[in-house]
Amino acid sequence: MLNSKIINWYEFNKRDLPWRNTSDPYKIWISEIMLQQTQVVTVVDYYYRFINSFPTIKALALADEQEVLNHWQGLGYYSRARNLHQAAKSIVDNYNGVFPDSFDEIIKLKGIGVYTASAISAFAFHLPYAAVDGNVYRVLSRLFGVSESTNSPKGKREFQSLADELMADAPPHLYNQAIIEFGALQCTAKNPDCEVCPLHAQCFAYINKQQNVFPAKKKKVKVIDRFFYYLYIYNEERFLMQQRGERDIWRNLFEFPLIELDNKIELVDLIKSEAWRSLLRDVKVEVTDQIVTKAHKLSHQNLHIEFVHIRVEDKEFEKFSSLIRVDKEAARDYPMPKPIEMHLARE
Ligand code: SF4
The missing domain is CATH 3.90.79.10 (Nucleoside Triphosphate Pyrophosphohydrolase)
Known part of the structure; x- marks a missing residue:
């Protein structure tokens, strides 16, 4: 099975990251929001500082917005910090300060989209949601030779259903961590080291020497x-x-x-x-x-x-x-x- 090969690869190659050693949805949420536009190496220090200053949802909800933004300084895309702050307040108001434990409730929180709701559902609550971020998108497009881009509704649906199929009955928290890490370290955007890849015998892009063709380029937005x-x-x-x-x-x-x-x-x-x-x-x-x-x-x-x-x-x-x-x-x-x-x- 492809998913067990990816999970095996993960067990040997994963990085030791602080948010991987917890099933606390609050900490997983903070890390996922920080990771949205920022590289892992940069996030680690910010994550520790943020969690030290705001160790609970309640502490974050009670903080002054300026204090929250100060902790975000240097990470950019400040709307992420504002949304975190507002969502923490709504968790205190509507869920008594306890992070909601269903996908349908999680996705209602400010600043949380399908990917982040799936990731938190899987990592913290082991619910069967396959998360599709840029790394997963790259792996799936190469593995199955899908030329659709994810910025069309059709492409989004196609990749989501491929990800669901690939996860099948694998443990959701493990499978999701594994394929995201696989995309980040093994099936990299430039020069993936396909010779040592455990999936190469089944990989469409490798077999057809088309690693640079997939994933399809997204349409350029006017700058x-x-x-x-x-x-x-x-x-x-x-x-x-x-x-x-x-x-x-x-x-x-x-x-x-x-x-x-x-x-x-x-x-x-x-x-x-x-x-x-x-x-x-x-x-x-x-x-x-x-x-x-x-x-x-x-x-x-x-x-x-x-x-x-x-x-x-x-x-x-x-x-x-x-x-x-x-x-x-x-x-x-x-x-x-x-x-x-x-x-x-x-x-
Ligand atoms: S063989 Fe290469 S392109 Fe295919 S999944 Fe592995 S690393 Fe990615």
Whole structure:
């Protein structure tokens, strides 16, 4: 049976990861959400810190949102942390603080989709749900020569039913861990080591030398370019920040005052712009530096970010009544987007 070959492979090759040594659904949930957009090596430290600070669902539910976001700083995709926080509150309100133990209840929680609900159901409660993430998708497409992509409903159905069939009556927690790890370490995206693979005699891609053909490429999503000019208004002790709104990337995070434009312009033209004048009005300023960074890539956006350093006298800070004065030593209290965090780290 293919599934027992995968499980055998797993027993010999698995990595020792902290969330594998528990059946606590809360800890499994935290790890799964962190792993959604982030590599395993990065997640381990964040996972320990998060669980230490919020050891139970109740502790997470009672925490301040800013504190939760601070623990997420550096992982990016902050909506994951906000959803965790809100879902923890709803578990306390609706399930008396006990993590629900059925797929149908788990999938109702904020930020949990089919994959994560299947993974938690299988890992924590040993329920027969086959989880299909990017690793599983790659293994199945190569093994069975499926050229459908998972970003169509038809493709999703096809891969889900293949995964269900392959799991058959294998222990769900073991099978799921095994095939996910198999995809991550053995059937890798680039240069899978097929000669030592225990499935190669049955693998469509190997037999047909088509490892690079599968999985089918997903259709490209249009990427937009945005031009951010951040004004780092500072003196020796402090600088200015503002909080982002609800409706855009980096929701509610803290950033320097921002001028966003549709295209790149030179500093002399930025200084003459209406946006600059309305922000700095009658303030005496001294532009001390301009730092152009590499494009910061998000999933559907390229952010072209420049930082303009503007030194002001301490008394001038009072003129920016709508902005937040931040003591340099207290900067870490403010959850902020990665480019801002990196910029401050360099200062
Ligand atoms: S033979 Fe190669 S392509 Fe096929 S499952 Fe094994 S590692 Fe993946």
